[in-house]
Amino acid sequence: MQYRVLRSSKIKINRKPFSSRIRIQSRDGNALAAAAVDHDVAFLFGGQIKGGPLRLFMIYSAGNFIECTTDTPYLQIGEHKYGKPVLDRAISFDTDLYDALKIGLISMDSTMRSNLAVGLPIDLMLVRRNTYSTEVNYRIEPGEPYFQDLRERWSAALRAAHIAIPRPPYRSTG
Amino acid sequence: MQYRVLRSSKIKINRKPFSSRIRIQSRDGNALAAAAVDHDVAFLFGGQIKGGPLRLFMIYSAGNFIECTTDTPYLQIGEHKYGKPVLDRAISFDTDLYDALKIGLISMDSTMRSNLAVGLPIDLMLVRRNTYSTEVNYRIEPGEPYFQDLRERWSAALRAAHIAIPRPPYRSTG
Numbered sequence: 001m002q003y004r005v006l007r008s009s010k011i012k013i014n015r016k017p018f019s020s021r022i023r024i025q026s027r028d029g030n031a032l033a034a035a036a037v038d039h040d041v042a043f044l045f046g047g048q049i050k051g052g053p054l055r056l057f058m059i060y061s062a063g064n065f066i067e068c069t070t071d072t073p074y075l076q077i078g079e080h081k082y083g084k085p086v087l088d089r090a091i092s093f094d095t096d097l098y099d100a101l102k103i104g105l106i107s108m109d110s111t112m113r114s115n116l117a118v119g120l121p122i123d124l125m126l127v128r129r130n131t132y133s134t135e136v137n138y139r140i141e142p143g144e145p146y147f148q149d150l151r152e153r154w155s156a157a158l159r160a161a162h163i164a165i166p167r168p169p170y171r172s173t174g
Numbered sequence: 175m176q177y178r179v180l181r182s183s184k185i186k187i188n189r190k191p192f193s194s195r196i197r198i199q200s201r202d203g204n205a206l207a208a209a210a211v212d213h214d215v216a217f218l219f220g221g222q223i224k225g226g227p228l229r230l231f232m233i234y235s236a237g238n239f240i241e242c243t244t245d246t247p248y249l250q251i252g253e254h255k256y257g258k259p260v261l262d263r264a265i266s267f268d269t270d271l272y273d274a275l276k277i278g279l280i281s282m283d284s285t286m287r288s289n290l291a292v293g294l295p296i297d298l299m300l301v302r303r304n305t306y307s308t309e310v311n312y313r314i315e316p317g318e319p320y321f322q323d324l325r326e327r328w329s330a331a332l333r334a335a336h337i338a339i340p341r342p343p344y345r346s347t348g
Contacts, residue, residue: 081255081256082255082256082258083259085284085285085288086332089287089332089333090332096341098341101342102339102342103336105342106336111259114262124344136344136346138344150339153335154335154336155263157334157339158260158264161331162264164327164331165324165328165331167270167275167276168276168320170275170320172310
C-alpha cells in the first residue's frame, strides 16, 4: 500500500530544507519554551529513490523515527487520535490505494468533527510505487462535492449502524 | 439525559475522600515529578441531593471544573479522544438513556481497539433523575455476550459503511 500523506490545514510545513527544521529546536527551543509555545514537531518524510523501495518515515522532534511497514501501513501526525479508530479497523497493507484514500478522508472527517480547530483545506498527494511521480495532487476546499457527499454518507451510515444495534439488556444487579 | 459514568479498568479510583485526592498533588507532586510519573488526574463527580437537580462535574487536577449541561451532555476522563467522534455524532441531551449507554459502549470499543492498554472490565452505573438510586450497576467482563455482539455488529456495520461510499474521483491535477 502506498498511501502517503493526508495533511490538514492545521499542520503547516514550510519549504525549508529538512535539516534546518530540526535545527530550530536547538536554536530557538529555549525562547519558545520561555514563551510557553508548544514547539514539539513531527514530520512525515517519504519517497523512493529509483531502484530502491518506496519508504515512509515519521520523525519525532528528538530526531528518532519509525518507518511504515506491512504491519503498520499508515502514519499520522498532528491531531491523530480522533481519526485513528477508523484507520485501525479498515486499513491494511493490501488495501486498494483509492480505498485507503477514501478511508483517510473519513478519518479526517472524524477529526474535524471532534476538534473544531482542524478544518479544510486538505492537501492530498498520492504516489504509486515505481512511478516516481504524483498520481494525484489535489486540494479539497470547503464545498468540494465528493468530500461533502462522503461526510454526509458516513454520518448517515453511522447513525443507521448504531440504531440497528439492540439496546443493552442490563438491569440492576445491585 | 442522565448518562453518567463509563469507566474502563484503566481508570482506577480508590475510595479515599475526594479532598484527600486533591491533596496528593501538593503533598506528593514534586516527588512524582522527580520520578517522571505523569500525575495529572481528573474526576467525574455527580449525583443528586433530594429536591435539587441531578448534576455531573468534571474536576481537573488544578481544582477547577466544568459541568454537564444540555449543550454538553457527556463528560469523559482518561483516554478520551479515540471514543469521542461517535459520542459527538450520536449523543444529545434528548438521547434515550439506554441508547446513550449503548453509544457509550461503542465509544469504549473504539478506545479499546486503538489503545491496547485500555481493556475490560467496564464498570457501568446508570442513575435516573429523581430516583436517588442506581438503575443499573453492572460489570462487563471479557466474553460478556451483549458487549461482544455489539462489538461485532459495530465492526460489520462500519465495514459495510465505508465499502458503500464510492471511491474518490480525484486524478492528477498537477
